Amino acid sequence: MSYLKFDRRLMANLDESTQREYIRTNRKGAYCCSSIVGCNTRKYHGVLVIPVPELSENNHVLLSSLDLTIVQHGVPFNVGIHEYEGDIFSPKGHKYIREYNVDIASSTTYRVGGVVLQKEFLFCHYTNRMLQRYTLLEAHSRTTLRLSPFLAFRDVKMLTHRNDQYHGDYGQAKSGVTFCLYPGYPTLYLQLSKAHNFVSDPHWNERIEYIKERERGYEYTEDLYVPGYFEVDIEVGESIYFSAGVEEADPDTLAQLFAEERNIRTPRDDFRSCLLNAALQFYYRPDATHGYLLAGYPWFGVRARDLFIALPGCTIYADAPERFYRIMDTVLPDMRAFMRQEGISKEIRNINEGDIGLWAIWTLQEYARWSSLPDMVSRYGDFLDELIHYYLRNVHPNLRIDDNGLCVMTGDGRPLSWMDAKVNGQAVVRREGYLVEVNALWYNALCFCREALPQKWTPELEELLGRVQQSFCDTFINQHGYLFDYVHPHSSWRDWSVRPNMVFATSLPYSPLPKATRRSVLEIITRELRTPKGLRSLSPKSDGYQPQCHGTQWQREQSYYNGSVWPWLLGPYFEACIKLYGRSAISFIENTLIGMEEELQQHGVGTVSELFDGNPPFKGRGAISFAMSVGELLRSLALLEEAKSKYDTQILPIIRYE
Incomplete structure (x- = not known):
């Protein structure tokens, strides 16, 4: 049974499933991100989101979503999902989902009548390419798939609207088509592993809403360009591969590429392995020689303080010392340059x-x-x-x-x-x-x-x-x-x-x-600041305490450090407990980490949020995956094992939630 698995009841409950998000990265700054039900709830969400440094320092959404339609007996069943004005969800693809699980490749299983179809996806390492695999598990008659790309070609901090400046024509690629909606952007290659038809049906899908942006007080309505759809037949037991990238792929090797990418991944089968996967996703190598840690996803870049705090946990305590050496070899010259009042790299912020x-x-x-x-x-x-x-x-x-x-x-x-x-x-x-x-x-x-x-x-x-x-x-x-x-x-x-x-x-x-x-x-910290998710940034007994971090940007900024809970502070807190209480701190730390393990199924699936509300139920807020949170929890696990070894205490496994 999968460690991170969500059944049909949760997936059908949009109040629950749209609150849970996944993030997959490629170590080059690009990512794929959405809610686990496939409904984009942020302007940062997308199937292919990549850096385009020639246009801005932010990432850019090229392919916003890819709607899947299953056709049986000439009847289409669109299993995609978007939210529109008036809290309307359409199509309602979530009702066809039978299971979503995160082991190696994220996998969604759909049932439409007698059809059972599995969709899996991977984001390729060190290249801007997303791969999807569609496998027909059951069917009693001819089955056809339609794949409809929703194109954005815009900065993650902006939204696009219907306009006359886009270039809607498409080019040909090997077993696929290409698009480039606006000047300055790279060409997007959309390709399949099997012969198919691309049906041109250009139109704008208007008034899509992103509920997380609405909650955050930002503009939240967007129009996306849909150029048409791919149509391909699929047989029972057959797998068809889809590639979205900024370089042309060889369609004949997509199955092999998917297998290779899958084989080099660590399964997410317990608390630590999830944290190891999350830590690796912060690793950023812009070129062959330099390395950094990104502060978090989906909107943070490289920040000096976050980097140094997260670095031990995300590298040496994550069994990846080579990452530590590369990052230190990259950052220390910038530190020296700053001390000597010389020019420093633009990649790392706040080094001053x-x-x-x-x-x-x-x-x-x-x-x-x-x-x-x-x-x-x-x-x-x-x-x-x-x-x-x-x-x-x-x-x-x-x-x-x-x-x-x-x-x-x-x-x-x-x-x-x-x-x-x-x-x-x-x-x-x-x-x-x-x-x-x-x-x-x-x-x-x-x-x-x-x-x-x-x-x-x-x-x-x-x-x-x-x-x-x-x-x-x-x-x-x-x-x-x-x-x-x-x-x-x-x-x-x-x-x-x-x-x-x-x-x-x-x-x-x-x-x-x-x-x-x-x-x-430490006793006062435990009494007034400690929560199951970390330490509050301000005691409820102090003036100005604000327990909930939500609302407009101004409201959130006011609450970040006036009551919100920061999980990265568990690292120093646990270390202090071990120093002062020795053996008696071990079970207390274990129980707290068990509580943190539950968060892997909440805000950011398989990872840990930036912060939490200061009062129960301690809802996850901010970035869905935060390097300092993940790094200090990995370091905490190392501290716990070290303490158990020192006091000759049996090392018990962390409880698994299945």
Whole structure:
């Protein structure tokens, strides 16, 4: 039985099935994405969505959807589905679905009368090509398939409408046709493995609606160009292959290509294997030498902070150290270029933010933990030394080392930390001065430097380290047993909000806090911030708490860091629990991970969402697949196994939901 399987009852319930989405990527920035029922609910959805850098930095939807019609006795049964104005769904193909499952290739099984048809699809690695396989399992009479492409040729952040500028003529390809609706776009090749007829029937399918965009307060109605349809006969037991790509394929090899792509995939048969698949989908190789992690799907690019936080979990703890090496070899030259005030790549964003280097040092720590300290030093020791001394020179544009040894972050109201929601360019949660997690990272970085590079450690650095530890305790510890979130330097302002940023002062390998304070901090985090899906970004007892992240962009930005739950914070939280509670933390962590496993069947199928609502039922929100969430859960599984090994506890399998 498949690990991720959805039966006919759920698929027929559009309130449920349209809320669940899948994402498949090709490691080159392109993807295929929709709801599991096949109804596009976002402007980002599409069968073939690819980068077209000549037109914009965003991805572009070429093929929005591909409607399937099963013809029996001359009667067509369209098993596609779209939503139109007035909450009208047509055609109602969901009523023919008998099963949807995600094992290796996503598979949908339809029953129309005496016909049982299976549709599977794969997105090819490192090439902009989507493959579908149609297999006729049962039929009592002649069966014909019709495939109707819905073409968009537009930026994912825009919508298209009926117009006179499109180029509707089609060209010929081997066993298929080609389209290019607008200048500047690549040619789209649509091909089948079997002889067929392409019936020209050009028209605009108007007023398609995307309910997720309507919920988010954006334009949500689109017109799509339908040039006609492919018509092909199919026999019982026969498989027919369909290819959509920007290069011509050899129709005779589509079956072989599908088999090859299928054979190199890891089955999604338990919690960890799903996370491994999700982690691989963030891997982005724009060319033969460079590598990155995308922050999430379907709308994020490469972001420096997300990359370093997600990197250990999505590479070394995902049994893929080669990805770690390639990404570090790509990103570290950009880090060095920034420190030397030279030009940097446009691929990676926010590399200029003050805490990025501190997260990079944490990443090196995790690598040393996984490999060895000597190996880390031999590979990255020079970079670690350069980075520490860059901070000590006080030349960063918005971070400096104060006289008390702490890091001060200043700006013009822009976000300065991972809490980066903003409205009109200004941070929704404005945090300036001494930020608690930044200074926990700074203390940890200095301690790691002392451990890794003892030959370069000086009495002056030792004095600085002692100063940082004392100043951290004096500045952040309050009389209620937790830590201020941030403190303005040289003033009496203290932010008393109970936020999760203080968890890093208890979880990092080196903590400036005494053990009693660490225990008190963790107890308050557990009592006020911990949920089954992660840590809240603000305690319900603090002013401004907003438990639901929905509505317009302004409403969402206001709630992201004022109550929404962030699953990536489970990584540091679990690490702190193990450090402070040892063996007794193991069952608690296991139970929490079992709860997270349920999410694989919810918002983003087989992956983990960006965030969740702060109150029950903790609905998944934001990006359907988020690198920091996936990475830190993979690291959490590694932490759990390490703790069980340390305390000689039986390693029990995570419960499977089938």
